[in-house]
Structures are given as structure tokens and as C-alpha cells.
Amino acid sequence: MIPRFKGGKRRAFAAPSSAAGLAVLTAGALWSMPAEPDPVIRVEEEWELVLNDPHVDRVSPQFTTVMSPFPNMDSYYAQILWNHRETPEFTPGGIQLHSYREETLLRMRSVEWRTLSTQAETIRWTQSLETDGVSLTVSIQDGHSTTWGSFGRDMHISSSANLADLGQYRPDFSAANACVSFGSNRVESLVLKRVRYYGRDGLIAEDNAPRRVM
Structure with a gap:
């Protein structure tokens, strides 16, 4: 915090001298303004969905996840x-x-895989948002599933957005807007497991509080 004087009047100080003056100057030279917080430019969400008994012919279940740099879809x-x-x-x-x-x-980008078909399988993946000040990129990486195997390479799309940072992102919004749109009886659980926040210099913070959708 920058020091200020009350009353708006400047106070006159005598010029420092000898050792005392050196001490004052040294102390002043060591004082500096606090560093600005590193802006968030990337957010990663780790998700997990556990199936019980998927139905291939009915394409069940079907589910949706959402990420936004704001706590809304406006x-x-x-x-x-x-x-x-x-x-x-x-x-x-x-x-x-x-x-x-x-x-x-x-x-839009589509990935053509077969319909989920393995009983009691667990699907894990990381989805992320990242801004470079011009483009906003959504990605999927580090995915694992019995039916689909490992997935997530080159799964991303970018749009012009001109966002300086992702400081208004809220994980509760992501959890509130995820859903199993069809066949919820075939899903044991859908959980946002953890969230990581990154700045230009790397990891800023990690939120390990699970957010259960169902």
C-alpha cells in the first residue's frame, strides 16, 4: 500500500545527515510496491463420469459439459x-x-467415435479454457475410457474473443450447467473433481473441492 499523508498538506523534512541519513536512505531504497497478481489466462477442469449400464441402440446416456470465462452464457x-x-x-x-x-x-469440431458400450466404465478427462488476449481456446486432453481408450490429442477449437484474462471464470457455473441430457438412469455419477488456474508463469492455484452434478 502506498503511504499517504492526511490533510492534503505536504510535510517538510530536514535533509538527512551522517549515519542516520544513510539509514533513512537505505530503508527507502529497500521499500517497493507489491507485485501485481498474475492474471489467470488458463483454467483446467478435471472431470469424471461413471456409467452403470449404457444402452448402445438408444445412444444412452448423452451428457453435456460447459465452460465459460464468465459466470453466465451472455x-x-x-x-x-x-x-x-x-x-x-x-x-x-x-x-x-x-x-x-x-x-x-x-x-465446431466433431470426433467420430463409437457409442459408449462398456458396463461400469469410468470416463476421465480434462477440459480447459485459455486466452492469449486475442483468441479463446477450449480443449480436451488427458482423456481415458474403456470404450474410447485414450483421447484428447488435437481436440480444441479457437474463437476471436479479445479477453485479457479469465478472472471472472467460476467453477460452480460449470458444474451447474453440466447435465446428463438423456439416460440419467445409466449414470452413477458425474463430478467436477478439481480445477487448476494458470498465469503466464505457471500454476497459480488449485481447487480440489469436488462438485457433484449427479
Whole structure:
């Protein structure tokens, strides 16, 4: 905190001299303003979904996750469709990434995989948002599933957003807007396990509080 004087008047000081003056000057030279906090430019969410008995013919379950740099969907946000694709038409299986500005679809990417089919399997993945000041990128990485195997390489889309940082991101918003849209009886649990925040110099903070969707 920068020191200030009360009353708005400047106070006159005698010029320091000898050893006492050196001590005052040295102390002043060591004082510095506190460093600005490192802005958040990347957020990673670790997710886990546990199936009980998926139904291949009914393409069940189908679930959705959402990430936004804001605690709302009034501006930019990403939507990820799991075990189905909706654009340009409904297709069973796989994953589809969407980036939106309000209700306008900006970018899309589809991954064509077979429909989830393994009883009692656990699907784990990390999804992230990152800004470089110009583009906002949503990615999926470090995915593991019995049906799909390892996944997440080159699974990302970028849109122009001109966001300086992700300081308004809220994990509770991600958890509140994730859902099993079809076949919830075939899902044991869907949980946001942890969240990591990164700045330009690396990891800033980690939130290990699990947020259970179902």
C-alpha cells in the first residue's frame, strides 16, 4: 500500500545527515510496491463420469459439459457434447465441441467415435479454457475410457474473443450447467473433481473441492 499523508498538506523534512541519513536512505531504497497478481489466462477442469449400464441402440446416456470465462452464457462460452453430436444433425457416439457467443455458433469440431458400450466404465478427462488476449481456446486432453481408450490429442477449437484474462471464470457455473441430457438412469455419477488456474508463469492455484452434478 502506498503511504499517504492526511490533510492534503505536504510535510517538510530536514535533509538527512551522517549515519542516520544513510539509514533513512537505505530503508527507502529497500521499500517497493507489491507485485501485481498474475492474471489467470488458463483454467483446467478435471472431470469424471461413471456409467452403470449404457444402452448402445438408444445412444444412452448423452451428457453435456460447459465452460465459460464468465459466470453466465451472455457472451462467450463452450459446450461439449458427449456420446452424441447434434450439428448439422444428430449422430450417435463421439464428441462434439462448440464455441458460442450468446446464441451464435462460432466454431465446431466433431470426433467420430463409437457409442459408449462398456458396463461400469469410468470416463476421465480434462477440459480447459485459455486466452492469449486475442483468441479463446477450449480443449480436451488427458482423456481415458474403456470404450474410447485414450483421447484428447488435437481436440480444441479457437474463437476471436479479445479477453485479457479469465478472472471472472467460476467453477460452480460449470458444474451447474453440466447435465446428463438423456439416460440419467445409466449414470452413477458425474463430478467436477478439481480445477487448476494458470498465469503466464505457471500454476497459480488449485481447487480440489469436488462438485457433484449427479
